[in-house]
Amino acid sequence: MTSTTLADSDVAALGAVVYGAQTTATPIAKPTNEHPAMTVDDGYLVQNAVRATYLADGHRLVGWKAGLTSKAKMIQMGVDKPTVGFLTEQMAVPEATAVDTTQLVHPRVEGEVAFVLKSDLPTSGCTIDDVVAATAYLLPAIEIIDSRYEAFKFDLQSVIADNSSSSRFVVGTNAQRIDVIDRTNLGLAMVKNGETMTTGSSAAVMGDPAAAVAMVATVVGSLGARLTAGMVVLSGGITEAFAVQPGDHVSARFQQLGVVDVSFA
Numbered sequence: 001m002t003s004t005t006l007a008d009s010d011v012a013a014l015g016a017v018v019y020g021a022q023t024t025a026t027p028i029a030k031p032t033n034e035h036p037a038m039t040v041d042d043g044y045l046v047q048n049a050v051r052a053t054y055l056a057d058g059h060r061l062v063g064w065k066a067g068l069t070s071k072a073k074m075i076q077m078g079v080d081k082p083t084v085g086f087l088t089e090q091m092a093v094p095e096a097t098a099v100d101t102t103q104l105v106h107p108r109v110e111g112e113v114a115f116v117l118k119s120d121l122p123t124s125g126c127t128i129d130d131v132v133a134a135t136a137y138l139l140p141a142i143e144i145i146d147s148r149y150e151a152f153k154f155d156l157q158s159v160i161a162d163n164s165s166s167s168r169f170v171v172g173t174n175a176q177r178i179d180v181i182d183r184t185n186l187g188l189a190m191v192k193n194g195e196t197m198t199t200g201s202s203a204a205v206m207g208d209p210a211a212a213v214a215m216v217a218t219v220v221g222s223l224g225a226r227l228t229a230g231m232v233v234l235s236g237g238i239t240e241a242f243a244v245q246p247g248d249h250v251s252a253r254f255q256q257l258g259v260v261d262v263s264f265a
């Protein structure tokens, strides 16, 4: 953490506010309103505090994610740098069940390539080759994001504090070995209630979703944590996210990785 402005007491207080907003699905003002000098590193200190609170409450860390790794996402959200967030077992939704939207503020969905690790990644200077060597297989995934900030509007520092809008995620069952598919150009169609909402290619994610995983490994290393064997890593939304409501059914239809479905109640 090189550039921070928040006092320890501010970090703890903001962590408690964000945790409360996440666990009660209550929108809050973004922390930069009150702390305009807040930096990206401050955002990660708050995210660390939120993660520590989940773990103290018995939640289990199962992975990490990249956020804002595609131009479509950066333009949609008005930020210019990728971020990371943590994933817990309690955020994982089995494919066949419906997500309870009463637990969420204003959910949106996006299609992503998920990496499942078979060995630990370096905590600094992680490369694409490191990621390829450490990946057991890839899975198709849908991330359900839910900013806790009013109107889904934020800046980079604030979204990092809010765990990069993480709320739920679903992975499909069609595991593919990383060396047998072209992960750098997988077509994706996002379908809601039978209508194609967005289309794209995994090329949109930093040219190679493995580059996003390498970025996550290095940033997570700077937070004092590590991507380890067995973890799932979401590499970031390929296209812009769209809103969902109770009754909606969403499919992410991937070239080579197959289909993953989720519905909302």
Ligand code: OOG
Binding pocket: 066, 067, 068, 069, 070, 073, 077, 110, 143, 145, 146, 147, 159, 164, 165, 166, 235, 236, 237, 238, 241
């Ligand atoms: C931030 C989270 C971004 C992704 O895949 O880009 C993210 C947001 O858009 O609210 O998960």
Ligand code: MG
Binding pocket: 065, 066, 067, 068, 110, 112, 143, 145, 234, 236, 237
């Ligand atoms: Mg995402």
